[in-house]
Amino acid sequence: KDEILVTVGASEGLTMALLALTEPGDEILIPDPAYVAYPAAVRAAGGVPVFVPTYAKDDFKVTVEALEKLVTPKTKAMVIGYPNNPTGTVMTAEELAPIAEFVKKHDLVVMSDEIYCELIYDDAKFTSFAKLPDMRERTIVLNGFSKAYAMTGMRLGYICAPREGLAQILKLHQYMIMCANTQAQYGGVVALRDCKAETEAMRQEYDRRRKVIYKGLVDMGLPVFQPKGAFYIFPDITCTGMTSAQFCETLVKEEKVAVVPGSAFGEAGEGYVRISYAASMETIEEALKRMARFVAKYHK
Ligand SMILES: Cc1ncc(COP(=O)(O)O)c(C=O)c1O
Known part of the structure; x- marks a missing residue:
């Protein structure tokens, strides 16, 4: 229970995680193109978004090569989100493995936005970044009910993070939000239990x-x-x-x-x-x- 926090959508999760983590001037790597809220939340938290270009020739998958060109001693974290908005790209466990190595090498934290994890097609498989070797203690997973359960207006999501990190996020959440709407939480329980x-x-x-x-x-x-x-x-x-x-x-x-x-x-x-x-x-x-x-x- 001290590794999961129920939030007002993945949006709150992202914002609170970045506010808790970011010191002024910290650089946060963001694959480009990506969901519009990432750089906005980084800036609001006093950080500097560093855009890592991805290309159609690679189906818009982020590569270690591109990351290595942009990492600096100021880099604190990286945001990653597959399946991706806006491209629909999914990265396999094999493709994510070198990214995990990169994260470890540079001692980074990863914010993994997994909100589209249930919406996967053909032979593609979803991999949670936290499941990659040694990534559990470095990954803040952001997820929510807006996509898989079409509960967007209910504003319900959650963060999964290591205990010490989540304790810092909880401080912000409890004073700024108090708690996610309880009716929505009851809806979320039904969604998880009965709506497969x-x-x-x-x-x-x-x-x-x-x-x-x-x-x-x-x-x-x-x-x-x-x-x-x-x-x-x-x-x-x-x-x-x-x-x-x-x-x-x-x-x-x-x-x-x-x-x-x-x-x-x-x-x-x-x-x-x-x-x-x-x-x-x-x-x-x-x-x-x-x-x-x-x-x-x-x-x-
Ligand atoms: C990648 C991504 N993350 C997060 C969100 C926002 O999710 P929530 O409604 O849970 O705040 C969206 C919504 O479009 C999204 O595309």
Whole structure:
């Protein structure tokens, strides 16, 4: 019980963990592109986000090579989050093993955002960073009920961390938050105990949509890799000659389809857009039709 703290979503977990951990000027490594709250939370905690670029050629997997170029004596921690928002990338245990070695070598703490751990497709397997050799005592796991149980508005999540670290986080949590909403916690208990079948049905539906949207994007000529997790897909839109922001603005104006510029998730996201398939199949099919028309019009 002293290694788990129930929080107001993974968002609170991330913020509290960073506030507890970060001294002014500490550098925190963040793979780029990544969830928008990471650099914001690092800055709010007085730290300096250091973006580690990832590339489509590697399916946006972070590499030790890139990390080694950016680590300094000021580096305190690294944030990692697979399945990834915005790319849908999943890293295998074998691919994560050298990252764990890197973490040990440089004596870092890892904040592992595992909120999409249940939403995995094909032959991909989820690996918790805390399960890698010697990583349990260095990893703060962030998780929540927003994705696998679609309880986003209930604001419920949790942190798993080594006892001494969690004691520091608890000080912040108890004075700033007091406790996560109790009704939501009762809902969370039911979700964990009784809702495996519902989560699986939802995962299968996401999987169907993922396949439809992947094929739709390939058919319209956009380079894209098939995501293995979460509910996002991240096509390359550079063939239109537009920046990601221009693409999104023009698409929403001309076709009333909303997607998010990859550049919102970091510099390495420029040239891509994030599409969410947390929408009905009907909406996805209509959106694909409109996008295909749009891409055909601007394709260079
Ligand atoms: C990677 C990632 N982490 C955390 C969150 C926020 O989760 P919560 O609703 O539990 O605060 C999101 C929401 O989009 C997310 O994509």
